[in-house]
Amino acid sequence: MAFLNRFFSRGSQSFVGIDFGSYELKAVQFTMTPRGPQLEHVYKIATPANALKDGVVVDPPLVGEALRQLIAEGAISARRTVSAVAGPSVVVRQVSMPHMNERELRESTKYEAERFLPYSVDEAQIDAKILGTAEDGQSMDVLIVAAQKDLVMSQVSALQFAGLTPAVIEVEPFSMVRAMLTPDSPQYEQNIAIINIGAASTSINVTKGGFVPFTRNVPIGGNGMTKAIATGLNVSVDEAEKMKREKAAILSQRDDQPVAPTVTRIFNVITPPLTELVTEIHKSLDYFRTRFRGETIEAVLLGGGTARLTNLDAYLSHELGLPVSVANPLEISGYNPADFPADYLKEIGPSLIVAAGLGRRDLVPEAGRVAVTA
Ligand SMILES: Nc1ncnc2c1ncn2[C@@H]1O[C@H](COP(=O)(O)OP(=O)(O)OP(=O)(O)O)[C@@H](O)[C@H]1O
Numbered sequence: 001m002a003f004l005n006r007f008f009s010r011g012s013q014s015f016v017g018i019d020f021g022s023y024e025l026k027a028v029q030f031t032m033t034p035r036g037p038q039l040e041h042v043y044k045i046a047t048p049a050n051a052l053k054d055g056v057v058v059d060p061p062l063v064g065e066a067l068r069q070l071i072a073e074g075a076i077s078a079r080r081t082v083s084a085v086a087g088p089s090v091v092v093r094q095v096s097m098p099h100m101n102e103r104e105l106r107e108s109t110k111y112e113a114e115r116f117l118p119y120s121v122d123e124a125q126i127d128a129k130i131l132g133t134a135e136d137g138q139s140m141d142v143l144i145v146a147a148q149k150d151l152v153m154s155q156v157s158a159l160q161f162a163g164l165t166p167a168v169i170e171v172e173p174f175s176m177v178r179a180m181l182t183p184d185s186p187q188y189e190q191n192i193a194i195i196n197i198g199a200a201s202t203s204i205n206v207t208k209g210g211f212v213p214f215t216r217n218v219p220i221g222g223n224g225m226t227k228a229i230a231t232g233l234n235v236s237v238d239e240a241e242k243m244k245r246e247k248a249a250i251l252s253q254r255d256d257q258p259v260a261p262t263v264t265r266i267f268n269v270i271t272p273p274l275t276e277l278v279t280e281i282h283k284s285l286d287y288f289r290t291r292f293r294g295e296t297i298e299a300v301l302l303g304g305g306t307a308r309l310t311n312l313d314a315y316l317s318h319e320l321g322l323p324v325s326v327a328n329p330l331e332i333s334g335y336n337p338a339d340f341p342a343d344y345l346k347e348i349g350p351s352l353i354v355a356a357g358l359g360r361r362d363l364v365p366e367a368g369r370v371a372v373t374a
C-alpha cells in the first residue's frame with residue numbers, strides 16, 4: 001500500500017505497459033526523447049481462452065506463457081511492467097477527510113473505505129492520495145482507489161510467471177485519461193467521456209483536469225455482438241467474429257445507399273446487444289449529470305476494439321447528442337512513420353487505449369497519480 005512515484009525517475013528506466021484484455025493481451029513501450037514520449041514497441045496477441053474472468057487471471061501460468069510470447073514476439077526490451085485492474089471490484093472515490101499527514105491517511109483510509117467498498121477491507125488493496133484542501137477550507141479532498149487483492153495478486157502472479165517485474169498496478173480509468181489527454185490538450189479542462197468498449201466489458205468514465213470523478217464498468221461488449229451473429233446467422237463463433245469485422249455496420253435510415261442482405265441481417269441481430277449498451281451509456285452519463293449538477297459533458301472519446309465497428313461513432317453521436325471520436329492514442333504520442341505506418345496505428349489504436357496510457361505512466365506529468373500495488 002504505497003505510492004509508487006519513487007519508482008519513477010524520469011526516463012532513466014524503461015517500462016512496458018501491459019493490458020490484460022480478455023480478448024487480447026497488449027504491450028506498448030515508449031522511449032523518452034527531447035520532444036516527449038515516442039512509440040518504440042507495440043504488440044498484441046490473443047488471450048488464452050477462459051484464462052481471464054472479470055479481470056481476474058484465473059490461470060496465471062497459462063497467461064504467463066502468453067505474456068512471455070507477447071514480450072518476445074513484440075521485441076519488447078523493458079522487463080518492468082505497468083498494468084491496470086478494472087471491473088466491478090475496482091472503486092475510485094473522492095472523499096473529504098480532516099487534515100492529516102500521508103501516514104495517518106493510510107490508516108484512516110481503511111475506515112473510510114469500509115463505508116463504500118462492496119467487499120471487506122481485509123480483501124482490499126487500497127491506496128489514497130491527498131488532492132488538496134476542500135472547498136470548505138477545513139477538510140481535504142482525498143482520492144481513494146481500491147481493488148480486490150485477489151485481482152491484483154492474480155496479475156502479479158501471471159507477470160512473474162513471464163519473468164517480468166510488476167512495478168505498478170494502477171486502475172484502468174487513469175490509464176485511459178493519460179493515453180488521451182495531457183494538460184496542453186484543448187479538452188483537458190472539459191468534462192470528456194472516455195468509453196472503452198472491449199470484448200467482455202465496457203468502461204464508461206468522465207474525466208476533467210486529469211481526474212476521473214465518474215467511472216463504471218458494465219459486462220457488455222463485442223462478445224455479445226459476436227454471439228448474436230453466430231446464433232442469428234447460424235455460423236461458428238470464429239466465422240461470426242470475421243463477419244463482424246468485415247461486414248458489420250450500423251445502418252441508418254437516413255442513408256439511402258443500397259445495402260447487401262448479409263449486412264442488413266448482421267445489423268438486425270446486433271441491434272439488441274447494441275441497444276443494451278447504449279442504454280447503459282445513457283444511464284451512466286445521466287447519473288454523472290445528476291450527481292455533479294451544473295457540469296456538462298462536452299465530447300466522447302471511444303476506445304476499445306469494438307470502437308472500430310463501422311458507423312458506431314456516428315450512431316453514438318446521434319444517440320447521445322454529443323460529438324464522438326474514435327481514439328487513436330498511438331498517434332497522440334510521437335512515432336517514427338518509418339517504423340509505424342499511420343494506417344496501422346489507426347487500425348490498432350482504439351484497442352490500445354489502456355496499454356498506451358500504461359506505457360506513458362512514467363513519462364508524463366499528471367494530477368491524480370495513484371496505484372494499488374503493495
Ligand atoms: N473491426 C472491428 N469491428 C468490430 N469489432 C471489432 C473490430 N476489431 C475488433 N473488434 C472487437 O473488439 C473486441 C476486442 O476489443 P479489445 O481488444 O479492446 O478487448 P479486450 O481489452 O481484450 O477485452 P476486455 O476489455 O473486454 O477484457 C472484440 O470483441 C473484437 O471482436
Ligand SMILES: [Mg+2]
Nearest residue numbers: 021022198199
Ligand atoms: Mg480492455
